[in-house]
Amino acid sequence: MRRNRQTLPIAIGAIVLVALWEIIGRTQFFGTTFPPLSKVYEVLASGQRQRLFLTAIGATASSAGLGLLIGGGIAILFAATRQAVLVTRPGLDRLAAAIHAIPQIGIAPVMIIILGRENAPIAVACIATFFPAYAAATRAFSAAASAHQDLFTALGSSRMDRLTRLELPAALPGLFDALRLAAPGAVLGAVLGEWFGAPRGVGLIILSSSQNFDIPMLWAAAVLATLMAMIGFGFFTIVQKAAARRFA
C-alpha cells in the first residue's frame, strides 16, 4: 500500500514532465534549440548511431565507476583515519574542504595535461565524488549507538577493535549512502573530463554535436548522461537498503 502511495505521484510527475517537454518542443516555445522528446528518442533509437552511443556509454560508465571507486575509497579511508586517529581530524576536514573548493571546470584541463586524455575523466569523476562521499562517511562512522560505545569501553576494547568490530559495520549503510549521493556527481565529472578532449565518451558526443550544431544529438547525449546518473543513484539505493537491513 505504502509503495503504491509513493509510486503514483512519481509516475504522474514523470508523465507530466514528458508531456510538457513534448509540447514545448512541438510548439517551438523555446525556439528550435529545444526539440521535442520524440525527436531526441528517434536519435537515440536509430540503428545507425547505436555503436557510437554504446561505445560512449561504455567509456563514460567505466570512467565514472572507476572515479567513484577511487574517490569514494579515498573518502572512506580518510573518514576511517579521522575516526581512529583523533589528531588527524581538523587537518583532514580542512583538506577535504580544500579539495571540494577546486572548480572541476578548472581542474579538468590540468588533469588532461598531467594524466593524459584517457585518464582525465576518471580523475575529474574522482574529485567530484570525493567531498560528498567524505561528508557522508564521516557521519556514518559516528552511527554506532552510545550504548554500544559504552559496552566496548567497559569490555576493555582496543581502538582498532572498536573501529573494525563496531564502527565500521555500523557505518556500512551510511557508507553506501555516501556512494549513492556521489554517483550522479561521478557521472557528471566523467562527462566534464571527456568534454575537454577525451578520445570517446558521452562528453565527446556533447562536444562534437555542439560544434556541428546537431541539436537533437546534443540533447540525446544529455539525456544519456542523466540516465546514467540516475541508474548509478538507483543501484546504490538498492545496495544501501540491503546494507541497512543487515547492519542496522
Added chain:
Amino acid sequence: MTSTHPNAPIVEHPAIQLHGIGKDFKINRRESVTALSGVTATIGRGEFVALLGPSGCGKSTLLRIISGLEEPSDGTVLVEGAAPKQLISEHRLAFAFQEHALLPWATVSENIGLPFRLAHRPIDQSRVKELIALVGLNGFEKARPKQLSGGMRQRVAIARSLALGPELLLLDEPFGALDEITRRRLNFELARIWAETGVTTVMVTHSVDEALLLADRVIVMATKPGRITTEVMVDLPRLRTSATLASPRFGELAAQLIGLLDNSERELEQSS
C-alpha cells in the same frame, strides 16, 4: 560530607570502596549541576547491592563511575583495590545496559562471544553454549537480535556480561524497558543465575520489588543533590522465588523502602 551514614554495615572483604564521591555536570561555561555529592559506601566481595532511588538521583551516574565509564569530580573509587580503569583494561568487569546493546549484525552466539574477541582470547565455544543454556535460549544460537523479543535480547545481554566470568557485574536497569511479566520472570532467572556465579553485583533500579528479589542490600538514594540517604539489609532467604513475593517479610521490607522513598520526595517538596 564524606562520613558514612548510620545504617552502613561493616564489610569484611570490600570489593568496591567509594569515598566522598561527587559529580558535577557542566551545563555551560558558567553553570553546572551536581549529580552526586558526598557518596561514601563499601560493597563487599560477592555481595549483590541494589541502588534504588527516583530518577535524577544519580544512581546511573554512580554506576558509571564505579565502572570507570565516567570520572568523579570529587572523591575516590577503588575496585578490588585498584582504579576501575585497571579492571576494564584487564577485562575483569562487565556492564549490562537498559538498552540491550547487542550488535544487530551478529548472531546470539557471536554477541555472547564478543567479550572473548575484545579481550583477544580464543572464543570458548563450550562456555558460549553453557551460557546460552543458562539463559534458556537453546536453539537460538544463530538468530539475530532483530528476530528476538525484548526479554530474549536482555537474556543474551546478561549471558554476554557473564562470558569472561567477571569479578564485577554492573547492571543499569537491565530490565527497565520490559513489560512487568517479562521483567519479573527475568528477575527470578537472574536470581538463580547469580546464586550460581556469586559475582559481586551492583544493580541500578527504580523498582522496589526488583531490588528485594535480587539484592542482599539496598542502598537508597535521593535527589538534589544525588546522595545516599540510607541502606536496608534484605534478610530474605535465598533462593528467592514467586513464594518470596507473598512472604510477610517481603511486604514489610517493601513498605519500609516505599516509606523511605516517599520521605525523600517529601523533603524535596518542602525544601523547594
